[in-house]
Amino acid sequence: MQMNGLVETPDRYGAYPRLSEGQIETLEARGQRRSTDVGTVLIREGEEGYDFFVVLAGKVANYEAYRTPDERLISVHGPGRFLGELSLFTGQAAFFTSVVAEPGELLDVPADALRELVAQDPALGDLILRAYLIRRSILIGLGVGIRIIGSRYSQDTRRLREFAARNRLPYRWIDLELDKPAEDLLRQLGVRPEETPVVICPGGQVLRNPSNAELARVVGLPAPHLAEATCDLAIVGAGPAGLAAAVYGASEGLVTVALDAIAAGGQAGTSSKIENYLGFPTGISGGELAERAVLQAEKFGASFNVPAEARSLQTREDGHVIGFTDGSELRTRTVLIATGAHYRKLPVPRLEEFEKTSVYYAATTAEALMCRNDPVAIVGAGNSAGQATLFLSKYADHVRLIVRGADLSQDMSRYLVDRVVRLPNVEIMLHTEVRELLGKDSLEALLVEDNQTGQRQLVDARALFVFIGAEPCTGWLSGTVALDHNGFVLTGRDAEEAGAQRAFFLETSQPGVFAAGDVRHGSIKRVASAVGEGSMAVRLVWEYLHTTGRTVVSAAR
Numbered sequence: 037m038q039m040n041g042l043v044e045t046p047d048r049y050g051a052y053p054r055l056s057e058g059q060i061e062t063l064e065a066r067g068q069r070r071s072t073d074v075g076t077v078l079i080r081e082g083e084e085g086y087d088f089f090v091v092l093a094g095k096v097a098n099y100e101a102y103r104t105p106d107e108r109l110i111s112v113h114g115p116g117r118f119l120g121e122l123s124l125f126t127g128q129a130a131f132f133t134s135v136v137a138e139p140g141e142l143l144d145v146p147a148d149a150l151r152e153l154v155a156q157d158p159a160l161g162d163l164i165l166r167a168y169l170i171r172r173s174i175l176i177g178l179g180v181g182i183r184i185i186g187s188r189y190s191q192d193t194r195r196l197r198e199f200a201a202r203n204r205l206p207y208r209w210i211d212l213e214l215d216k217p218a219e220d221l222l223r224q225l226g227v228r229p230e231e232t233p234v235v236i237c238p239g240g241q242v243l244r245n246p247s248n249a250e251l252a253r254v255v256g257l258p259a260p261h262l263a264e265a266t267c268d269l270a271i272v273g274a275g276p277a278g279l280a281a282a283v284y285g286a287s288e289g290l291v292t293v294a295l296d297a298i299a300a301g302g303q304a305g306t307s308s309k310i311e312n313y314l315g316f317p318t319g320i321s322g323g324e325l326a327e328r329a330v331l332q333a334e335k336f337g338a339s340f341n342v343p344a345e346a347r348s349l350q351t352r353e354d355g356h357v358i359g360f361t362d363g364s365e366l367r368t369r370t371v372l373i374a375t376g377a378h379y380r381k382l383p384v385p386r387l388e389e390f391e392k393t394s395v396y397y398a399a400t401t402a403e404a405l406m407c408r409n410d411p412v413a414i415v416g417a418g419n420s421a422g423q424a425t426l427f428l429s430k431y432a433d434h435v436r437l438i439v440r441g442a443d444l445s446q447d448m449s450r451y452l453v454d455r456v457v458r459l460p461n462v463e464i465m466l467h468t469e470v471r472e473l474l475g476k477d478s479l480e481a482l483l484v485e486d487n488q489t490g491q492r493q494l495v496d497a498r499a500l501f502v503f504i505g506a507e508p509c510t511g512w513l514s515g516t517v518a519l520d521h522n523g524f525v526l527t528g529r530d531a532e533e534a535g536a537q538r539a540f541f542l543e544t545s546q547p548g549v550f551a552a553g554d555v556r557h558g559s560i561k562r563v564a565s566a567v568g569e570g571s572m573a574v575r576l577v578w579e580y581l582h583t584t585g586r587t588v589v590s591a592a593r
Contacts, residue, residue, distance in 0.1 A: 042097055042137050045111040051170040054116030059160055060090060066153055067145030072136040079119060079134040082239015084256050086130055088150040089119040094140015100180045102133035110180060121171040125331055128256035129238045131181040131206050155335055169324060172204060181206030186233025187213050189477055191392040192245055193233040199248045201402035202299035203257060204323050248343045257342055267291040269577055270358055270368035272346045275302020276563045277553025278374035279329035280570030286336035288574060294338060297345035301326030302376045304563050306398030308427035313563055349516045351546055369586050370577045373525055373551040377506030386473045394479030395500045399424035404431040407499040413438055413482055415470060416503030422452035424501050425462055435462045436495055438484060442467045508555045518545035524557035540576040542569060548580055
């Protein structure tokens with residue numbers, strides 16, 4: 037359909053569905069009709085808290101950088117379609133501007149009214165949520181959203197890009213090493229080299245080398261705003277275990293607060309695709325799984341605070357106090373430790389130097405685009421390494437999978453092994469270890485050694501991906517709860533053997549403090565088991581509150 041020279045964007049994968057007459061009538065009971073004129077701005081880039089609009093007649097176009105030299109048309113919608121994307125639910129700033137392209141009529145539904153309706157009408161809610169999730173993925177693929185301008189050799193540039201990617205923020209990276217006009221522009225604006233990278237946010241606000249917290253605040257992420265009142269359950273870590281606990285805790289009526297130092301999703305959130313998770317036969321990316329879980333938990337009333345890095349845990353008579361690196365505190369009746377684990381690092385010279393530019397511990401689109409058409413190496417033999425190999429093989433010119441052992445199937449699931457060995461641009465190097473990283477400003481090659489013959493060779497690699505196991509994120513718990521010799525949290529009988537008088541299955545040596553997921557001693561390092569432990573922990577929290585006679589905050593209100 038063509039109107040005023042603009043062609044309506046075809047529906048792709050359910051991103052732009054049309055509402056039925058019955059669904060429009062349901063929405064109309066909570067909104068109002070309004071006539072529209074050409075040029076009327078409905079949603080403005082950088083705006084927070086916009087309404088939900090359904091096009092009844094006429095046409096609406098979405099633009100990035102509307103009425104600027106960088107203006108770009110994103111999509112066009114006609115009658116029956118609705119506007120917006122995931123930011124309407126999350127409270128983030130809008131990443132594009134919606135403008136009336138042909139006069140007609142709209143249905144305007146306040147965002148709060150839409151959220152209530154979505155909770156009451158699952159079919160309509162699923163339709164809108166699915167479309168918004170796909171639209172967010174489309175924006176990420178198009179590079180619409182914030183612009184990060186910085187050098188590929190800058191550690192802060194990498195930090196900001198990883199923060200945006202982990203939080204599923206649409207962004208475009210402009211490399212100062214390759215884009216001369218961008219460098220000239222920064223010079224004209226008086227931006228000094230030490231002030232880069234620069235972030236241009238929706239709406240035009242310019243940030244000079246912002247912290248993660250500052251960027252989160254500007255784009256509308258749920259930055260820390262910890263209340264004075266005591267909550268029922270504080271979840272430290274928003275990986276699969278923490279997200280499951282947030283969903284079940286909030287749905288069971290507990291005042292629930294979830295916190296994470298970087299982004300929701302944890303280690304699983306960095307996975308390009310999880311193919312063996314129940315209920316997703318075609319697989320799902322870790323980022324999308326986390327995004328869905330956050331929306332689900334928020335629907336039940338859970339609060340999320342990102343970034344919020346815990347640094348201490350104290351026990352008091354009326355509960356516990358969590359201290360954060362910014363000096364703030366949160367009082368809570370119970371705590372769930374779900375901080376997971378972080379990847380181990382290779383014991384090789386110059387690792388820290390190349391970590392700024394060429395060494396990665398996740399394989400998402402952000403990292404893949406950095407090494408498009410280049411040779412890359414992956415170290416590891418578990419499922420994370422296998423998934424990374426499958427994903428990166430679509431972008432990299434040549435992939436070398438470096439495995440210390442002699443059998444790839446020892447730690448990797450059979451379905452992954454079968455697919456990896458069939459990839460034409462993947463070379464599997466068994467019983468091989470990395471000895472040196474070589475290069476000037478960025479990685480150029482690896483010196484590897486056959487650990488059976490001792491023979492060494494150089495292999496080309498512009499990027500190195502490391503998946504060699506994990507270490508628990510428990511440094512902030514030192515002296516607070518019992519840990520095993522590797523730093524994992526002891527729970528249940530293990531906690532009792534360490535001195536606890538009586539502990540529930542997932543309870544630590546400190547009464548009222550629980551642990552779930554990869555951070556727990558004896559846990560099974562799988563997404564499904566972490567989700568199960570997170571949900572189970574909520575039931576044990578209820579038992580603890582009941583047996584100790586503590587009042588649930590929500591019940592007291």
